[in-house]
Amino acid sequence: MTTVFNINKNKSTQPYMFFGENQDIYRIDKLVYPQFDKLARRQKGFFWQPEEIDVTKDKRDFKSLDEGQAHIFTSTITYQNMLDSVQGRGPALALLPHCSLPEVEAFILWWSAMEQTHADSYSYLVRNVYSDASKVFDDSIINPNIIERAKATIKYYDDFIDASEKYRAGLNNITLFELKRKFLLMIVSINVLEGLSFFGSFAVSFAFAENGLMVGNSDIISLIARDEMLHLAGTQNILKLWREGNDDPDFKILFYQELDQIKSIYENTVLQEEEWGSFLFSKGSILGLNERIYSDYVKYIAGTRLKNIGIKHDYPTKNPLPWTLNYLESSNRQSSPQERDKIEYIVGNIKQDLDGTDFGEYLT
Numbered sequence: 001m002t003t004v005f006n007i008n009k010n011k012s013t014q015p016y017m018f019f020g021e022n023q024d025i026y027r028i029d030k031l032v033y034p035q036f037d038k039l040a041r042r043q044k045g046f047f048w049q050p051e052e053i054d055v056t057k058d059k060r061d062f063k064s065l066d067e068g069q070a071h072i073f074t075s076t077i078t079y080q081n082m083l084d085s086v087q088g089r090g091p092a093l094a095l096l097p098h099c100s101l102p103e104v105e106a107f108i109l110w111w112s113a114m115e116q117t118h119a120d121s122y123s124y125l126v127r128n129v130y131s132d133a134s135k136v137f138d139d140s141i142i143n144p145n146i147i148e149r150a151k152a153t154i155k156y157y158d159d160f161i162d163a164s165e166k167y168r169a170g171l172n173n174i175t176l177f178e179l180k181r182k183f184l185l186m187i188v189s190i191n192v193l194e195g196l197s198f199f200g201s202f203a204v205s206f207a208f209a210e211n212g213l214m215v216g217n218s219d220i221i222s223l224i225a226r227d228e229m230l231h232l233a234g235t236q237n238i239l240k241l242w243r244e245g246n247d248d249p250d251f252k253i254l255f256y257q258e259l260d261q262i263k264s265i266y267e268n269t270v271l272q273e274e275e276w277g278s279f280l281f282s283k284g285s286i287l288g289l290n291e292r293i294y295s296d297y298v299k300y301i302a303g304t305r306l307k308n309i310g311i312k313h314d315y316p317t318k319n320p321l322p323w324t325l326n327y328l329e330s331s332n333r334q335s336s337p338q339e340r341d342k343i344e345y346i347v348g349n350i351k352q353d354l355d356g357t358d359f360g361e362y363l364t
Contacts, residue, residue, distance in 0.1 A: 068284020
């Protein structure tokens with residue numbers, strides 16, 4: 001039985017990240033995986049609100065965009081909103097009920113909170129850039145291209161949640177081992193969402209700023225991207241612990257059993273992103289970014305992410321958009337001193353001890 005406070009916890013039970021005993025008191029004096037405590041605390045230190053960013057110029061800029069540029073911008077922001085609508089709910093719905101360690105629980109709770117902030121940011125941008133925000137939101141949920149991408153995004157979430165509900169209710173004969181298999185594939189799909197789908201869309205947002213357009217949007221996306229690197233780090237840590245056999249041994253078995261399927265999830269997402277790129281640039285391109293370059297970039301990102309979870313790949317290893325690093329690394333932001341001061345204030349009145357090396361493996 002699931003409980004919010006386990007009064008009969010067996011202290012001799014092996015402490016795994018997931019599918020262990022329900023938790024008792026929240027405590028961090030004896031951390032099993034301190035990296036998750038660190039990630040949770042960094043998320044807290046990064047707290048920000050979209051209203052702190054001035055997007056007045058973006059409203060004027062949007063009116064000056066040609067038809068192709070307007071299509072790219074609107075499609076991108078509605079796609080990003082869809083992704084974060086999923087991520088604002090998904091970790092809490094799917095991961096928290098099976099979490100066994102307080103440091104992992106704290107990471108997931110802050111993860112969900114930050115994703116909700118991101119979804120709120122897209123709503124803030126739409127409300128302040130477009131004259132009819134409701135039409136933009138309504139059109140996005142009937143756009144067949146958005147709907148198809150949504151189906152791909154939620155597939156593994158829904159598959160696991162459905163199996164989990166039935167398993168806990170004893171309504172079917174799924175075993176715990178098979179439930180863990182679905183959990184593994186869900187974590188892989190989240191890793192792909194956080195590390196590939198989002199980053200492809202970020203590159204599009206940054207391309208506008210490279211052209212001196214929609215800079216307020218780019219400032220917000222830079223903050224979102226920094227948060228997503230923490231979430232990406234979380235899923236990569238989970239997958240590495242399983243691959244190396246440093247957590248629940250079932251997951252090491254499952255990781256290698258499902259190696260081809262893990263690669264397939266990435267490969268399918270690359271194909272989906274290429275289809276999205278075809279739709280995105282169907283009415284024109286933006287200086288420095290077109291359908292071909294976008295395809296090359298998502299392949300490069302896919303290869304980087306696979307490498308970071310220890311899987312060989314044949315994707316290109318050269319970044320076709322190296323200038324995106326200026327937006328992903330806060331220390332190299334291409335902005336005025338006033339804008340830099342504003343961003344540094346927003347991320348908290350605390351000393352930030354991050355530099356480029358903290359996220360190096362996610363950026364290169």
